[in-house]
Amino acid sequence: MAKLVGQNLLHASENTSLESSVENEESQMSLPPFNREEPQLQQKNNEIHPSKLAEDIAMVHINQTGSFQELNGSNATGFCRIFSDFADKTSLNGVQFIKASSSLPVKVIWSLLLSAAIGAMIFHLYSMFTNYFAYTKHSQIDLSFSKLPFPAVTVCNVNIMRSSQKDKAGQALRDLINAINPQQMMEKAKDWKPTMDYSSGGDARRMDNFLDNFSMNMSFTNDRMEAQNTYFTETCKDCWEKESTSSSSNTVEYNFRELFNRESETTRDILGHQVQDLIQQCSFAGRKCMLTNFSRLHSTSYGNCYVIEYNKFISRKSGPDGGLELTLFLETDEYIPGITNGRGIQVVIHQPGTVPFPKDEGIAVAAGSQTFIGLRVVKVTRLGEPYSPCTSTDNFVTKYSKTYTRNTCQKICQEMSVRDKCHCYDESELELYDVIENPTGLKPCRNMSQLMCVSKVVFQYDGTDSSCECNNPCSETVYAKSIASRQWPSPSYADLLIQAICQEKPNSTCSVLKNKDNLNKLEDFIKLNIYFEDLNYEELSEQEDYTTTQLLSDIGGTIGLWIGLSVLSLFELVNLVTELIAYLFCIKLGNH
Incomplete structure (x- = not known):
C-alpha cells in the first residue's frame, strides 16, 4: 500500500516538473494557451492530481478494520466546513450576508441583527407558550330551539307526620307529641316577661322573646343538640355559635325530627302522607x-315526598297547556299542633336522575293558591382539566345509579367522613339512603361521644377534602324559574273538590271537611302549574381562549417574522444538527 502511494507520488512529481517547464516555455514564447488545451485535458483525465491526493491522504485513512481516522486538520476545521456549507444553502435570513461579506464591520452588524432577531423570536415564543399554558377560557352562549324533556318534580307536604297515625309511632315520639300542648304554650305566653340578654358579653345585648325560651316537660334529651352545643363551647373557640344557645322553638322541631328519623323506614312510610x-x-x-309515575323519597325534614320523573314527558309547546298540572290535597286536619307551623308544600324542580334535597333546594308554595312556575333551560358544558376542574357524571352513575350533582357529592363525602372517623353512620340525612346503602356492621351515631365526633366532622367539613373532591359537573341542565301565584280555589270550587274527595274518604273525614269554614276549606288545596316559558334554550359552554391550532399558527408566524423560516426551512436546522452529530460520531469512532 505504502509502496503504491510512493510510486504515485513520484509520477505525480515528474509530471508536475514537466508541466512547469512547458508552461515556462509557453510564457516566454507568448504562445496562446488554447494550442495545448486539448492535450492537457486528456492528460489530466489520465493522471492523479497531486494536491487532491495529498489532501485525501491527510484527511482520511482507511485501515484494515474499516474504521475512519482523521490524520490531519483539527475538529474546528471540520465544524467550520459544515457550518460553511449550511450558510451557503440555508434560507435563514442574514446568514449568507455574514459569510459573503468581506468587511468585518458588516459581518458584526449582521451578526448582531441576527442575534437580536433570534432573541426577539425567543421572547415572543415564550409569551405565546405562557399564554397557552395559562389555560384561560371564556364562556360562549348559543340559543337553540327544540322540544324539551321535562324535568323531574318532587313534591313534599310540609307536615312530616299525620296526627291520626301517631299511635303507630314509637313511645318516645308519642311522648314528645303529647308534651307539645299549644294551649299550655298560649297560657305561658300570657305570663311571659321579656328580659335583656347579656350572654354575648360586653355591650352586645338583645331582648329575649318567648319563642326562644319557653319550656315544656319533655322526657327526651336530644344528645345531638347537646353535642353540638358542647362542640361550640369547648372545641370551636372562634365560632360565632358559641355566643348563643338554640332557641326553644327550634329545639322542639329538632327533637321531633330526631325521633321521627329513628323510626324504621316502614313506620315512616305509614306515618307520612300517602301519594293517593x-x-x-x-x-x-x-x-x-x-300515580304509578310517582316514586317515594324519604326526606329528613318533610317525611314522605313524591317524585314524578318520566322520560316520555316531552314538551312540544310552551306555556301552562304544555306542562305539568297538579292538584294537591294537604290534609291540614292531620297537621300536628305545635310541630307544623305553616301550611303548604315544598317543591323541587331538578334534572332527571339527580337526588333532590327539598330543604336545601325547594320552593315553598303556600296553601290556598295556584302557583305558576315558568322554566327556562340552560345547558352548561365545562371544559374540564386543565382549564377548570369538573366531574364527569358517568363514573357517578355507575357507582350510585344517580346523576352527579355537587350537592349530592358533598353530602356523600361528609357521610363517608363520618363513617371513617366516627365508626358509625349519621341518620340525619335520609335522602342519602336512596343513593348509598346503610353499611353492614355499623350502627347509627347516637351516644354522646359519637355525636360529638359527628358535630366536629359536619362543622369542619368545607368540601375541600382532597380524597373526596366535589367539583362542578362537566355537563348539567339548570332550570331558571319565574314564579307567580294567585288565590285558589274559590269557595264554590273548594266545595266541589271536597265532594270529590268524600267519595274516597271515610264519612268522619268527609264531615270534618264539610264543616270547615270557607277560609280553612281553601287552605286544604294547592294547584301547581309547571311549564316551559319558551322552547328556546341557552347553551352555555366554556371555550378555550387560546387553542392548539392558534398556537401552531402563531409559532409559524413568529418564526417567519423574526428570522424568515418556514416549516420546511426548520428542517434545514434539523439537517445541520444531524450532520454535526454524525461528524462527532465519526471522530469518536476514529479515536477508537
Missing part, C-alpha cells in the same frame, strides 16, 4: 298521568 291522598289530579300537556 296528596295527589288529587295530575296531567301533562292536557293528558292524565298516573
Whole structure:
C-alpha cells in the first residue's frame, strides 16, 4: 500500500516538473494557451492530481478494520466546513450576508441583527407558550330551539307526620307529641316577661322573646343538640355559635325530627302522607298521568315526598297547556299542633336522575293558591382539566345509579367522613339512603361521644377534602324559574273538590271537611302549574381562549417574522444538527 502511494507520488512529481517547464516555455514564447488545451485535458483525465491526493491522504485513512481516522486538520476545521456549507444553502435570513461579506464591520452588524432577531423570536415564543399554558377560557352562549324533556318534580307536604297515625309511632315520639300542648304554650305566653340578654358579653345585648325560651316537660334529651352545643363551647373557640344557645322553638322541631328519623323506614312510610291522598289530579300537556309515575323519597325534614320523573314527558309547546298540572290535597286536619307551623308544600324542580334535597333546594308554595312556575333551560358544558376542574357524571352513575350533582357529592363525602372517623353512620340525612346503602356492621351515631365526633366532622367539613373532591359537573341542565301565584280555589270550587274527595274518604273525614269554614276549606288545596316559558334554550359552554391550532399558527408566524423560516426551512436546522452529530460520531469512532 505504502509502496503504491510512493510510486504515485513520484509520477505525480515528474509530471508536475514537466508541466512547469512547458508552461515556462509557453510564457516566454507568448504562445496562446488554447494550442495545448486539448492535450492537457486528456492528460489530466489520465493522471492523479497531486494536491487532491495529498489532501485525501491527510484527511482520511482507511485501515484494515474499516474504521475512519482523521490524520490531519483539527475538529474546528471540520465544524467550520459544515457550518460553511449550511450558510451557503440555508434560507435563514442574514446568514449568507455574514459569510459573503468581506468587511468585518458588516459581518458584526449582521451578526448582531441576527442575534437580536433570534432573541426577539425567543421572547415572543415564550409569551405565546405562557399564554397557552395559562389555560384561560371564556364562556360562549348559543340559543337553540327544540322540544324539551321535562324535568323531574318532587313534591313534599310540609307536615312530616299525620296526627291520626301517631299511635303507630314509637313511645318516645308519642311522648314528645303529647308534651307539645299549644294551649299550655298560649297560657305561658300570657305570663311571659321579656328580659335583656347579656350572654354575648360586653355591650352586645338583645331582648329575649318567648319563642326562644319557653319550656315544656319533655322526657327526651336530644344528645345531638347537646353535642353540638358542647362542640361550640369547648372545641370551636372562634365560632360565632358559641355566643348563643338554640332557641326553644327550634329545639322542639329538632327533637321531633330526631325521633321521627329513628323510626324504621316502614313506620315512616305509614306515618307520612300517602301519594293517593296528596295527589288529587295530575296531567301533562292536557293528558292524565298516573300515580304509578310517582316514586317515594324519604326526606329528613318533610317525611314522605313524591317524585314524578318520566322520560316520555316531552314538551312540544310552551306555556301552562304544555306542562305539568297538579292538584294537591294537604290534609291540614292531620297537621300536628305545635310541630307544623305553616301550611303548604315544598317543591323541587331538578334534572332527571339527580337526588333532590327539598330543604336545601325547594320552593315553598303556600296553601290556598295556584302557583305558576315558568322554566327556562340552560345547558352548561365545562371544559374540564386543565382549564377548570369538573366531574364527569358517568363514573357517578355507575357507582350510585344517580346523576352527579355537587350537592349530592358533598353530602356523600361528609357521610363517608363520618363513617371513617366516627365508626358509625349519621341518620340525619335520609335522602342519602336512596343513593348509598346503610353499611353492614355499623350502627347509627347516637351516644354522646359519637355525636360529638359527628358535630366536629359536619362543622369542619368545607368540601375541600382532597380524597373526596366535589367539583362542578362537566355537563348539567339548570332550570331558571319565574314564579307567580294567585288565590285558589274559590269557595264554590273548594266545595266541589271536597265532594270529590268524600267519595274516597271515610264519612268522619268527609264531615270534618264539610264543616270547615270557607277560609280553612281553601287552605286544604294547592294547584301547581309547571311549564316551559319558551322552547328556546341557552347553551352555555366554556371555550378555550387560546387553542392548539392558534398556537401552531402563531409559532409559524413568529418564526417567519423574526428570522424568515418556514416549516420546511426548520428542517434545514434539523439537517445541520444531524450532520454535526454524525461528524462527532465519526471522530469518536476514529479515536477508537
